[in-house]
Amino acid sequence: MEKFVKITFLGAAGVVTGSKFLIETSEKNILIDCGMFQGLKELRELNWNDLPIDVNAIDIVLLTHGHLDHVGYLPRLRKQGFKGPITGTAPTLAIAEIILKDSAKIHEEEAEKANKEKYTKHNPALPFYTIDDAEKTIQLFKVEIEDKWITLSEHISYRFQYNGHIIGATFIEIDINGKRFVFSGDIGRTNDYLLKDPKTPEWADVLFIESTYGNKLHPEENVENILTEIITDTIHKKGNLIIPSFAVERLQTLMYILWQLYKKNKIPNIPIFIDSPMGNNVLEVFKHFPKWHKLSGQDYQAMCNHVHIIQSYKETWETIDDTRSKIVIAGSGMVTGGRVLTYLQQLIDEPSTTVLLVGYQAEGTRGRQLQDGAHEIRFFGKYYPVKATIKNIDSLSAHADQQDLINWMSTIKNVPEQIYLIHGEPSTLDAFRVKIQNTFNWTVKIPKLNDVEKFMI
Incomplete structure (x- = not known):
């Protein structure tokens, strides 16, 4: 019997x-994210469509990290028949739990609000989950540790490797019959x-x-100076600084930088409000998994004490x-929902x-x-x-960014058979694609949604 690996690009x-990436083999079927x-x-x-695959045939889900665009479809997958383990590092699963519960709560509240205020075409509007x-x-959920090969079947094993980006995030290496498949996840x-x-x-x-910033270099900005200038201007205008923030990592980074600016006497003791229930829960994850980040216990506590949660x-x-000038950090980071909408509804004009x-x-x-x-923005139907x-x-x-991604790839000792650009x-x-080909002379493909690729092993 010929042995093969089939990859379906589901997202x-x-x-x-x-x-979402499905790996099908003669031994096991694995969903990555x-x-x-x-x-x-x-x-x-597209979220409302069932996946165009046999969900019952998936043996395991491996998660690179806990962000919604990597874990948010899991409850729908379960409802379509998946019964296997959902595996990741301990902080990844802790983050995923927070994000799924928060997301479900938002779905329920939005459906209820849409039905009550009748700004929906659906009758009734239903929560996504x-x-x-x-x-x-x-x-x-099933926890596995980082940097350890885990045997899945006779010829398949996998390993999670620390990847920065957010707490718990990893890239995933999968060895299938001697051939190594590497899924970058989101690289920090x-x-x-x-x-x-x-x-x-x-x-x-x-x-x-991943290729999120595959065509860009992050600007050489002095973040501390820019923030100091914006905060000084906010105080001068007797206004409010509203920072829509991702609850995982960005919120904690902002807390840390603002605390440092105050410590260095670059900004006065302006009130800082953290309005993100999910962000508060993520702070607990930082507390429980100190080996996954650089903050000491003392610095963590001082940073939390500096803000109003x-x-x-x-x-x-x-x-x-x-009425005081203040800084408000609230979810969500792309202004797609969450508490930040309440602040913007009152203050954006x-x-x-x-x-x-x-x-x-x-x-x-x-x-x-x-x-x-x-010049205008719509939320809550107005x-x-x-x-x-x-x-x-x-x-x-x-x-x-692009240079970071090139550096990350440059440690690969062999010439890969195939590179796929995703995300x-x-x-x-x-x-x-052009940058990789010019730099490494490697074969690069850009897959489309639901494309299928096959490899003989």
Whole structure:
């Protein structure tokens, strides 16, 4: 019987989101990541379709990390018949649990609100999944340690390798009958404020590499100086600085930088409010997994003591009504939902407000609209004029840029049989393809959604 490996690109192919890759072999079927599509409506609508595969035949899910676009489809996968283990590092599964519960809560609340206020075409609007669905999915979680080969079957083994990006994140190496398949996950950056440098692969016969910033170099910005200037201007205008933030990593990084700025006497003791229930839970993950980041226990505590952590929606409104100049960091990072919408609803039409975007803004998100200079923005079924100043700091991104990605690949000792570029927008993927070919002279492909590739082993 001929032995083969078949790969189906179920997400993050030609787009940045919805990471899902099915590996089928004669021994085991493995799903790498199981993310939701985000951003453009045509992508989001794909989430409602069942996967075009036999879900019952999947033996195991391996997670690179806990972000929604890598784990957010898991409850739907379970409902379609998946019963196997969902495997990742301990912090990855801790993050995934937080994100799935939070996401389910938002889905339930949005469906309820849409039905109540009748701003939906669906009758009734249904949540994408419920808290009960999330909890049943979490029961399938199985922790494996990093940097250890784990045997899956006679000829298949895999290993998680530290990758920076967010706490718990890894790239995954899978050896199938002597051939090594490497899935990069999302690659972090060197010299990160909170995380150690990513490890790098030494061998890859087939490489699947993320390309989020495959056509860009992060600007050589002095983040501390830029933040100091924006905060000084906010105080001068007697206004508010609102920072929509990803709850995982970005929020904790911002807390750390603001605490450092205060310690260095670069900014006064301006009130800082953290309004992200999910972000608060992620802080607990930092506390429980100290080996996965660079913060000492003492620094962690001092950083947390420097900010006001909002515990209830009542406190959100009290913060909005507080007339002092202040900094509010609230989810979500692409302004797609969460508490930040409440602040923007009240404050985005005031010229004294500054909104600071601090990460990648996917196509079709409100964050991208603000970044592109939209004069009005829609949420809760209404349009609000944008009179606030919109600022952007690109260099706080948790993703490797083009040079980081090239450096990460340059430790591979062999010539890979095939490189697949995933997790990028079309123009980015093409620019990165050219860069890799010029740098390494390797064979590079850009797969499309639902493409299938086959390898003999």
